[in-house]
Amino acid sequence: MIRLFLSLLIFSCFACSEAQELKLGAEKMDKYLPLLEGKRVALVVNQTSTIGKTHLVDTLVSRGVNVVKVMAPEHGFRGEAPDGETIDNTKDAKTGLPIISIYGKTKKPSAEMLADVDILLFDIQDVGVRFYTFISTMHYVMEAAAENGKKVLVLDRPNPNGMYVDGPVKDDDINSFVAMHPIPVVHGLTVGELANMINREGWLEGGVKADLTVIPMKGWDHSQTYSLPISPSPNLPTDNSIILYPSLALFEGTVVSVGRGTDHPFEVIGHPNYTLGSYSFTPQPNAGSKYPPMEGKECFGQSFVGTEASYEFTLKYLLQYHHELKDDTTFFRDYIDLLAGTKEFRKQVESGLSEEQIRATWQPKLDAYKAMRKEYLLYEDF
CATH class of the missing domain: 3.40.50.12170 (Uncharacterised protein PF07075, DUF1343)
Structure with a gap:
């Protein structure tokens, strides 16, 4: 009886494993x-x-x-x-x-x-x-x-x-x-x-x-x-860069470099006037970026290379850099409105709102979207 149970258990686990094999x-x-x-x-x-x-x-x-x-x-x-x-x-x-x-x-x-x-x-x-x-x-x-x-x-x-x-x-x-x-x-x-x-x-x-x-x-x-077995684009070459991309891409609407023109795009951030970072890099033209922002200028900031990035969307890095650079330069470019999807975001950051306060303003529409999203799921949700 025990042997039969173990055999059924092994078969069940094997079948479960087979069922979970990814098929695109x-x-x-x-x-x-x-x-x-x-x-x-x-x-x-x-x-x-x-x-x-x-x-x-x-x-x-x-x-x-x-x-x-x-x-x-x-x-x-x-x-x-x-x-x-x-x-x-x-x-x-x-x-x-x-x-x-x-x-x-x-x-x-x-x-x-x-x-x-x-x-x-x-x-x-x-x-x-x-x-x-x-x-x-x-x-x-x-x-x-x-x-x-x-x-x-x-x-x-x-x-x-x-x-x-x-x-x-x-x-x-x-x-x-x-x-x-x-x-x-x-x-x-x-x-x-x-x-x-x-x-x-x-x-x-x-x-x-x-x-x-x-x-x-x-x-x-x-x-x-x-x-991803194949990089989806030249500036997202690693799993880490893809995980960090939602948060770090907001810097594309600012004066801060996200590492285009380096070996680690979307895994490093920095600016020549940033003084708190212990890491530096100098963007140069490469296959992924012919004219990288801050080309030829040493940027100081931080690197996420070799770290285990968290699956999260966070404003902490952008708010930190804005706080340190806002008096030295015009921090935002118009492109930030397109990335954020709202003209209010720039105003919220410039007025000194915290991440918690900013998040509270977008939560009602986010909750409505989450409810709508459930109607279109083809796969079991998280």
Whole structure:
């Protein structure tokens, strides 16, 4: 009897382990290949769009899928272009497929681009932060598809910051490519979950609805951490930088360097006039940043390299640096309003409010968002 119990226990644990093995949306080909049969397909992908070590483009072409073009987001098809750099149209050397840029002058696919397309497939690794531009690209892809009668297929991937929700929700009077949706800084959704939210909440221009299908993952939930096998962009090269990104990216709207032009972007912060830090670095042009802020100037501050970053959105670093630098320089740039998603944030910091006081002002909208978010979850929540 004891042997039988142990055997059942071992089998149960094995089955549980098997059930929890992560299977990405892209890996569930039995679910989406039938949807591509006989269709002219455009792929919205980048270097993260892989199945194992093989790029999705190569996999689908080898399976006989009629891929007619690739559409590339910020950083390009291979993910090598610096932040903000315009991406040019080109051809994929391996397959000969045309690569159409949808970052730069044209961020939304045009009717002409979609004339020879039946379905747009989106498969890009996101990091779960409102101002990270891949979700804005997804929005425009869905919008263009809805306006031109095309289908959209989203292959879901984990959110490495998907185990919490925090930060101010974007106000209606703040709108840009880094501030498109009324969601908090850390939105706690996968791209598939967010695509459903965008569609059903009527956030596409004119309230149009995309003909959308999301292929969910298997074996993932919002309580899990996830180490990205491929860097999503040149300036988020490590797990630590991705975890720190929600908080440290606010410094992009200030005079403080976040380490662009160094080996540790979004793992160091500093400024030439900051006197409290024991760490220093000097930004120089590199592959990830041709013109880094504070180029050639020694910046003093702190390093998080080698530390175990916490999954949290915090204002403590920004408030600390503002306190020390506000009398020496104009601390904020206009970009801070887009990152924070509200014009009130800058005023709150400049008036000397504490983090607790600032948080209290955004809590009602954050609570409302959290309630709405639950309606769109495809996976067990944290």
